[in-house]
Amino acid sequence: MSDPAAWPIDAIRRQFPALVRQKDGEPVVFLDGPAGSQVPKSVADAVTHYLLTTNANHGAAHATSVESDAVLDQAHAALAAFVGTSDPDEISFGANMTTITLGVSRALARHWMPGDEIILSRLDHDANVTPWVLAAEDAGVLVHHIPLRPEDWTLDLDAYHNLLSEKTRLVAVGYASNATGTVNPVREMVAAARDAGALTYIDAVHYAPHGRINVADLDCDFLACSAYKFFGPHVGILYGRRSLLEQVRPYKLRPSTDQIPGKWMTGTQNHEGIAGAAAAVRYLAALDCDGEYAHVGGDYLSIEGLAGQLDRVFARSEEHEERLAERFLQELSSLSGVRIHGITDGDRLSQRVPTFSLTLDNVSPAAAAAYLADRGVYSWAGNHYALPFTLAAGLEPEGTLRLGALHYNTLQEIDRAIACLAEFLEQL
Template sequence: MSFDVAAVRAQFPSLAAGTAYFDGPGGSQTPQVVASAIHDTLVSSIANRGLVTRAERNADEVVHAMRAAMADLLGADPRGIVFGRSMTQLTFDVGRALAKTWSPGDEVVVSRLDHDANVRPWVIVAENAGATVRWIDFDPESTELRVEHVAEQLSERTRLVAVTGASNLIGTRPDLAAIAERVHGVGALLYVDGVHLAAHAGIDIAALGADFFVCSPYKFFGPHCGVLAASPDLLETLHPDKLLPATDDVPERFELGTLPYELMAGTTAVVDFIADLGRIAGVDSAGGGDRRERILASMRAAEEYEDALRRRIESALADFETVTLHSRARHRTPTLLLTFADRSVQDAYRFLAELDINAPADSFYAYEPARRLGLPDEGGLRIGLAPYNDDSDVDRLLDGLTKFTS
């Protein structure tokens, strides 16, 4: 496959400074079209949503455009798209609403592979409701979370299972469709943290079997915010706390206060950018069809390109005797976690930063998986790839790691 990464890189103003960015899992760089959409919305005629003045209608159009765009990105119903401050905030809000329906003896299942944003909110609301928390383990050697690991924790009292679509720490991608089948088989709901997955794969919520799917646009070139997708019918059954005059309509009942219209416009812009990414990169199969079709074609092309860079890095790392690679699952994102036998990962982080290479070291809020893997308190060095990384970035990274370990 031909992927014109130079054309892709030209869309990102920050890349002109020469930094090699391997920190996308914590937040990607942003293309000019997204920044322009945010700017243009802020300086346009805008007000609280309504249908009387032009300013009110502008705000209303921004909201509807965002819902339609995210529905196309995720394969969802626009009426089930909820906008929030972050994935963490949305999970706490939905968790508190769901917990109103739980009783002592009910069970909530969380995973030791997950970012804490898909663990701690459920632990807190379950404990407040008197529900029992059960834990899905994963294999620390293979770093696989298998369907059997989930099935072991299910019962007729299971009300919800929370699991990641892809680990932000080590990239592992569990088989969500197979997990969903087991979860739904006991009558429970599946809540999927798709923050890391949505940056690296085309998403089809129905095919994945997710009842709730949450993601963060700033992980895939957009502004800092969160988005939740669910069936409108499911959302109708939940009653979050809200102000008395606030609408009870879905999805608005979950969105507190005046919405940040500029961030919503930026979210729409990034979905349009992703839909256009394949064309920008010169991928023949990514130029036609509606927005949804172009999104999926672009994501397939980006995934193939990123995976080739990942394999190149992994092949080179095999020759580093003092490096341990903790990302080992068969199906995973282009995200590599390293530790060193005789050196601190924090020292590696700072050493690379001096070379203008951004590859941070931490546990990245993946508290449970870091403990399960036996990582030191300082965590691991994480190398995350994005479609704007190129071979020269990889050359610099490998050269920097060679110097650091010499």
Template sequence: MDIERIRQQFPVFSIPTLKDSVFFDGAAGTQMCKSALDASVRSAIEHNANLGGHFSTSTLARQEIDRARCAAAALVNANCAEEIVFGHNMTTLTFHLSRCLGRSLRKGDEIVLTRSDHEANISPWLELAKDLELSVRWLPFDSQTYGFDISEIESSITERTKIVALSYANNITGTINDVALVAALARRKGAIVYIDAVQFAPHGVIDVQALGCDFLVCSSHKLYGPHHGILWGRLEVLEALIPYKPRPTSDSPPYKLETGTKSREAIAGILGAIDHLAWIGREFGGASEQSDKRQQIVAGTRTVVEHEQGLVQQVLDGLKGFEGIRIYGYCEPSELSRRVPTLSFTLESTPSEVVSQHMAEQGIRLWHGNNFSTETIGALGLDQNDGVVRISLAQYSSQDDVQRFLSALDRFSCPASHRPHRR
């Protein structure tokens, strides 16, 4: 993959004050690609109208949303576009859907959560459990795999379990969890399976048919698009849901779950972001112009993953050269396929916030703290406020970016007794 051609698709790199920045903050939100930006602006200018009218701008707006649904369906391998629900963000979608599912639950029913999840896939279910007096069971964190503990599945999911909510990839350790295995057991017990794929979606091929889940949610702003959420739901499950909605809203999915006026420009940007991934598949992944959208997306994703894994290995090789550093997650070359390119570490006797501030001064954008994964941080025995230093690689990340980061760590300005030294 030609990194310079990739960067040409991101206008941020043409801004004089930003072009030399290192963007290692993608796990919290990637930069927007040109096709997503162009689509959003075009939508806001050329067909800025609400839906349902017979006039041209309303018709064009509806057609673009329909195309975006088809593209999102291709992204996750849905059976049809009607299985795609758009919403403000993943957290809002999860709160909304939890309430809808709660209408069929009764006191004493069980929800299974994991200690390996982002809070957005924990708090909505905890709030539901509190309101309806449901029981909550937890899949514990596994310090060997840096994800949830597979060995506890059989005892955690029972005949009383109604919902299992879990993450596809941990946003602290980068571990890709075996969600298909959990989904298979949960569905045998008659439970609904809800997967948070926010961290996995930019770094792996999603196939909801193979996963066997009932719902899967991800975020456009971590897929090089605008701030908006994408929810896939199995059609028969969506049809059975009794949503909270205005009375005039359609009773058919996906519309019954999309309350109020849609962010049409954001949805247009989602289409642009997925088109960008398909473009990578054609340009670098071997997909042809005649290939369908799904094939192009898969080819593009695999090309990006190969690029990112090479950078992950470069980062890990560099980090291992420092004393006083602890890396959380898979580190061996043979294990790279079991993680996404999100890496977290701590420096002995050095607050993560100090490292983060130093990196910001060097033009290196990364995150520190708990990153809204309080359960994982707690399981790792770390301070909830200071947490970890987290870097996350993206398709526009380069070998030079990695080297700048490692050099900045090497020059870390702190007392000599706290400074990480090359081994």
């Protein structure tokens, strides 16, 4: 690993106004990133700038509408760079990943027949499960669920390969678990699905702030993520392979366009949010030059330019996050009465992100989260909507205590959070 100083943590933190928040004179520790990240000022500025200077509906002749459409075009390009395609028309926006997935599942299910099968996973957020289950019910299609290996709650890949057949129409799987932090071997899973003739739909919501997405390399058919998890506002993003976006008929209104990407974006979009999502991508890319964010308007880098910057930035942020994960594992192993659900082997850090699901002996995750919150350490308790996992692991109804770090978190913050947890356990 390279020099820790290579990750410009102080310059990064200065860009996030929320991170100066205090509780009882101590800085707050934000380990609630898996539920939503904080945003840099440049993202808030882009939202404000859009609303104050360019606010208009899509497709008119007057200046604000023309300028607004230019902002939206730039956003398609920025998000294309973010997911690793060179085609901005393969990017569409929506309210959030859940709503997008409900729409895509209904559209794809028009092509399913009784006797067809689909494969889902028990490590997924319910947003990548129930939409497909409901669509399968309507189409009379059989649903398989990839089981988990109880030793580390990773996907049972042998079972996955056995489930695949010529009847499989779709494999929907998460890139990384928002409960255990496990990164699934998505590339290998997509290749196997493709060999079987199935389409693939990847939920990259949890993975997006942690690792570089490259749909061209993954060769997946669809991939969805949400900007509020990677330093942007509340907007959902869908990548779809051009040929599929063109062929498949979404549920849409008659007057709206039949061209991609517009045909996949129902209703008037959250333009200011989309401007903010593009600003989140530019914030990330600008970390390549350790630069404070330069501009809100003006000329932007090409898709290729942004993509190159993102490649380099994620290579460095992954190293920083590995150090955070390592520290979590070291410190948590010194606590008795705490169980980590997920990968705990320090030699397998490349298979996880720094998101940890814990249970504590004789005390609920909610009680621990409340104690931490009272001391300015923000976490989360419950099933995190990763219901298939909490059911499979016998963790319902209380779920887990989840601590999740992002690239703006520090080793000192991990130390403080775990010290606080130790204090909670001692006073029980």
